[in-house]
Amino acid sequence: MEQTVEQKLEALYELQTIHTKIDKIRQTRGELPMEVADLEDDVAGLETRIQKIKTELDDLEDSIVNRKNIIKESLALVKKYETQQNNVKNNREFDAISKEIEIQGLEVQVCEKKIKEFQFEINNKTEVYDKALSDLEERKSDLEIKRTELANITSETEKEEEVLIKDSEKAEEKIDARLRVAYNRLRGNFKNGLAVVTIERDSCSGCFNQIPPQRQSDIRQRKKVIVCEHCGRILVDETMAEDIKNVATTV
Numbered sequence: 001m002e003q004t005v006e007q008k009l010e011a012l013y014e015l016q017t018i019h020t021k022i023d024k025i026r027q028t029r030g031e032l033p034m035e036v037a038d039l040e041d042d043v044a045g046l047e048t049r050i051q052k053i054k055t056e057l058d059d060l061e062d063s064i065v066n067r068k069n070i071i072k073e074s075l076a077l078v079k080k081y082e083t084q085q086n087n088v089k090n091n092r093e094f095d096a097i098s099k100e101i102e103i104q105g106l107e108v109q110v111c112e113k114k115i116k117e118f119q120f121e122i123n124n125k126t127e128v129y130d131k132a133l134s135d136l137e138e139r140k141s142d143l144e145i146k147r148t149e150l151a152n153i154t155s156e157t158e159k160e161e162e163v164l165i166k167d168s169e170k171a172e173e174k175i176d177a178r179l180r181v182a183y184n185r186l187r188g189n190f191k192n193g194l195a196v197v198t199i200e201r202d203s204c205s206g207c208f209n210q211i212p213p214q215r216q217s218d219i220r221q222r223k224k225v226i227v228c229e230h231c232g233r234i235l236v237d238e239t240m241a242e243d244i245k246n247v248a249t250t251v
Helices: 005-028 032-085 091-173 177-189 213-221 238-250
Strands: 196-200 234-236
Touching: 005 091, 005 177, 005 196, 005 234, 005 238, 032 091, 177 234, 196 238
Parallel strands: 196 234
Antiparallel strands: none
C-alpha cells in the first residue's frame, strides 16, 4: 500500500528526530575520536622514526668497528713490513716495502678520519633519537588519557546509541528509496545534520528565514513535500512535530 504524503513526512521527521539524538550523543564525544586517531598516528610515526634512527646508529657503530679492524690490520702489516725492511738485500726492495708502509699509514689516517665523522654523526643522531623517545613517551601518555576519556564517554552512551541506531534502521524502512537519498544528501549538506525541520515563529527552524503565509498553509495541509526556498531543507508543521515527539515520549 502506497504511503500518503502525510505518512511520508511523518516517517521523515521521525527519522530526523532519531538521528538528532544520535548526533547529540556523538557530539558529547566532541573531538576526542579525532584526537585519539591523530595521537595514534603520531605514536606510529614516532615508532617508525625511532626504529629507522636505531638502524642507522647500529650501522654507524658497525662501520666504526670495521674501520678499527682495518686499522688493526694495517698496523699489523706495518710491523710486518718494518721487520722485512731489516732483511732487505737491496735498495729496490727497501723502497718497495717503504711504499707499502706508507700506503698502510695512509689507510690508518683515512680510517681514523672516517671514525671521527661516524662518531660525530652518531652524536647528532643520538640527540635526535633521545628527543624522539621523549616525544613518544609524551604522545603515549596523552593517548592513554584521551583513550580513557573516550572509553568513559562511550561506555555511558553506547547502549543508548545502539538502541537508537536500530530504531533509525527501522524508521528508514518506512521511507522510499528516492526520499531516503534526498534526506541523506541534505543531512550531509549541513553541519548540524538537520534535513527535516519545523516551522517556528513563521520561519524555517533550519535557516531562520521567513516562510510566506501561503507556503505555511501548504505545509500544514501535508499534501506535498515542501522544501525551504532558502536552505532546501524539508519542512513540516509544528503540530506534526509535537505529535511525533509525544508518541516517542509515550513509547
